[in-house]
Amino acid sequence: MLKHLFRPDPARPFQLVKFLSWSSLVLILASSLALSAFIANYARETMIGKNHEFALLLAENLNHQIYQRFTLPTVLGFGRIELRQPVQYERLEQVIASTTHSFHVMEVNIYDNEGSVSYSTDKELVGETEIAGSEIMAALEKGSYNFKLKRNISNWKAMFQITMEPQSIILKTVYPLRAERTLGIREETIMGILEFTQDITVDYQKVIRFQWLTIISSITSSLILFFLLYMIILRTDKVLARRITEKQRLEKELNQNEKLASMGRMVASIAHEIRNPLGIIRSSSEILYRRAKKEGSPNTRLLAAIFDETKRLSQIVNDFLDYARPKQPKMFQVDLVKVWQEVFSFLETEAEKHNIELKYELPEHVFIAGDKDLIYRAFYNILINSIQAVPEGGSIHVTITGTDRPVVTVADTGPGFELSMMDKYLEPFYTTKDTGTGLGLAIAGNVLKNHGAELVLGNQKQGGAEVRVYFPAKGIET
DSSP states (O other), rough: EEEHSOOOOTTTHHHHHHHHHHHHHHHHHHHHHHHHHHHHHHHHHHHHHHHHHOOOOOOOHHHHIIIIIIIIHHHHHHOOTTTSSSHHHHHHHHHHHHHHHHEEEEEEEEEEESSOOOESSSGGTTOOSSSOOOHHHHHHOOOEEEEEEESOOHHHHHTOOOOOOOTEEEEEEEEEEESSOOOOOSSSOOOEEEEEEEEEEEHHHHHHHHHHHHHEEEEEEHHHHHHHHHHHHHHHHHHHHHHHHHHHHHHHHHHHHHHHHHHHHHHHHHHHHHHHHHHHHHHHHHHHEEEEEHTTOOHHOOOOHHHHHHHHHHHHHHHHHHHOOOOOOOOEEEEEEHHHHHHHHHHHHHHHHHHHHHEEEOOOOOEEEEHHHHHHHHHHHHHEEEHHHHOOOOOEEEEEEESSEEEEEEEEESSSOOGGGGGGTTTTTSSSSSOOOHHHHHHHHEEEEEETTTEEEEOTTTTTTEEEEEOOOOOOOO
16 A cells, blocks of 8 residues: 555555545644644633632622621611621621622532531531541632632533533632721721632533534634635545556557558558559469460469469558548538448458348438448448458348437457457457458558547447447538
């Protein structure tokens, strides 16, 4: 896997880039989650710090309200503070209730200098001496305030709770109650210790929601950016791969054409030199054959064989010359139906000789712009190739469909084309037959290509070869 990544296919130059983009996505998501966790943790600490500040302000306000609205009036009215008296207790309770209203205060306790509960919103705790914790004793000794956060749910579990139960996060504040400097009091002596708890679950849940909003926003933006980048890379990869494939195809064609051109020049010169003496041999053998046949000479069969071979050699020479020096088509109006009728007339005897049935479905007329002689030669080569491939008793079926964009189909009952060699059949000098030059389909392909048509080879589902010729939709030239 890694070998293919670091030695990418030249046709897929962006494989490594795509691998790195996926790696980058993992890093982006990991860093986004880490950043989100850091931001959320910072927001949580900030929230707790703000709640500490609000709790301290509330404690200072309670200290002031208790001293101004309870301590001073009680001392002036009763001479001393005795919370055992219901009037004093109720008075203190009213002051605390009005001060802590709407601050989510759950419980308020006031401890005396001995550490026993002098006042509590839970009256059952009044007089208790064993519930003062280390925070109360530290406040008595040092005269300082402190905070304690109590979580009834873990941070990770809280993240996956849609709604948190009330009192899940509780903040306890311990604050020394001091006498203010009034009525001749010069020192702020500690009168007792104030302890109250607040439910900050709602504020904590807001932080959790902010954390999820940060995570989701970060992941969503990362995914959107990644997929945009990935789609661009994917599209670029496809375009570049297509261009590289096209370039390789053109280079292959260029190399092939260069080889064929040099071979063609050599073959053309040789064929040209052979053509004239071969013509003389052919005409002479034909004369001798006819004369021997007329006279009943025992050499008739030998002369017939010579004449047939000279005809075959002449055809081979003509094929070489046609491929080596292709003619430029002269564009005139051509009726494909008439061309095929001429091909059938010429090859009908050859098909009957091999007991092959020629069937066709042709419309009345189908016109294209082209060179009649070259089109004839292309169709001739396609049909003779089928006749040579179909076994005795077989059949060949030719159809023409469409008028604006004609499609010619030649289907036979032969063995069909070998799928593994499909690219070779249109190459020159490639043949699967014992005899032949392998130029028939190559010449047909060149002729049709010069007419803007496409020659497609394939096999039928039921067996047998199928050759299709797709002509372009062009205006007819006259």
